[in-house]
Amino acid sequence: MLRSTLLNRLKVVVGVKRVVDYTVKVRVKDNKIQTANSKMSVNPFDEIAIEEAIQLKEKKIATEVIAVTVGNKKAEEVLRTAMALGCDKAIHVLVPDAQAEHVDPLAVAQIFKKLHEELKPDLWILGKQAVDGDYGNAPQILAGLLDVPQGTFASKVEVDGKKVKVTREVDAGHQVVELETPCVIAADLRLNTPRFPKLPNIMKARKKPIDTRDVASLGVDIKPRLTVETVTEPPERKAGVKVKTIDEFYDKLHNEAKVL
């Protein structure tokens, strides 16, 4: 048997969320964000998390990669994408449509904790934030609930046996920390460049089974901790003036705006 398989037999779980595509500018109407006919995609940070997990598998560090999501029936799409990219299995924690839009990061982390107890993975890789809610909380909450170390805003992950060295993007540069498995990693933009799924793999992924669980069966209360009182559009900024010459540009900034 290969030495690496003796040393590293990591089971990796990646969290995947279905969100409004990052290029779509959402509209707010009737105190609600209008997402009805928007294009939906895998949260961009989760694509990076998936890529990292499958790279670990290709390097023979990970033996199994499981994709999990929490969402309504349609969330199945993101698990198919994850499997087309190379994840071995998928678990779909099914939430009724009416509640699906308001599952907060604490509930998601509590669900993941239940799955952790069952799957006993060595590594969780999540995106650092979902581009819809912009919380950036789920990885830290999960690590806290599991009482395991966390490597957030990760731009480099190096696994050596039970130790995981994580380079983190922080305000003034980078910080390197060393964590023991099990641990939770939160992927930042610069961790890797996600690949695109290939057509034959998309076809194969359609046949892979998805283990669907009803959220109620996990015994997690998904009632939101936050009540949304109002949702509004941000105050609009009006287009200003377009000037013709550099002299005019300088003059406006210097004499009118007084910023130069």
Next chain:
Amino acid sequence: MFRLSSLRLAKVLVLAEVAGGKVAPATLSAITAAAQVGPVTALVAGKDAQVVADALAKTKGVEEVLTTAGDHYDHGLPEEYAPLVASAVTTNGYTHVFAGTSAFGKNIIPRAAAKLDALAISEVTAIKDENTFVRQLYAGNAIATVKSADKVKFCTVRGTTFERAAPEGGSGKISEFPAVAASGKAKFVEDKISASDKPDLTTAATVVTGGRGIKNKENFKILEDLASSLHAAVGATRAIVDAGYAPNEMQVGQTGKTVAPNFYLACGVSGAIQHVAGMKDSKVIAVVNTDEDAPFFQIADYGIVEDLFKVVPALTEKINASK
């Protein structure tokens, strides 16, 4: 500022971040936000705790400073800080825990909240009352007012929407708070900090940003020249950070830093929603772009459809000449 909606008195703990032996600017904004809710206690831990405690005690709005000794707090590890915060809340009964929105605050606050079965509220931009907060979602395209049902409210505070607390005018008392034994769950290896003599991006009065239009790393110098004439910080878009023309900590946007300077000059930046999310609250926005259809022109106060390689050096020259 507003009436408390319940009889329970709010008490706020602010988690102080130390940067270069001083109180981080993000913490000072968090103190201003916290003072709107109730009396403020600042918690500072690690090797600089005593020095920073003196500065915090004098900071306007701070009534008490808790200092905690212990080398395990030196590098801001959340595995060590979260139990300390939980211990302070349990012992002293704080109703709110605030920190600035920085890598430090974002890393610790949600974990500490989880320890006390609460959901942290990220990047609060306004406080309506002790339970009700305003925050942005969808890259700043929606603004939500949310009410928390948690017993203890954990929030990170967006630094650009709250003034920094004044360094004078406070007379807080300093007391020691016991450390929690080191968990040893994570080990600090090293910090790789980028040296910069420029003003800090998130607190600079003027920001000059370069986007894809800058074409290569060498060309970035013309922005740096303009920035030094203006005492400005230099920002970058995701595209040019990914291309390796600028370090990641210069990225402005939804997933980078949020800035709201007095003047934001965008050069060769199209104005994608993810970038605009990080700077749209700037007071004056000016845009230089050869593409007259660039979305950025729709929100800019001043725009010029022109080559940045002509505009930027010309502005630098005019500014230097007028000095």
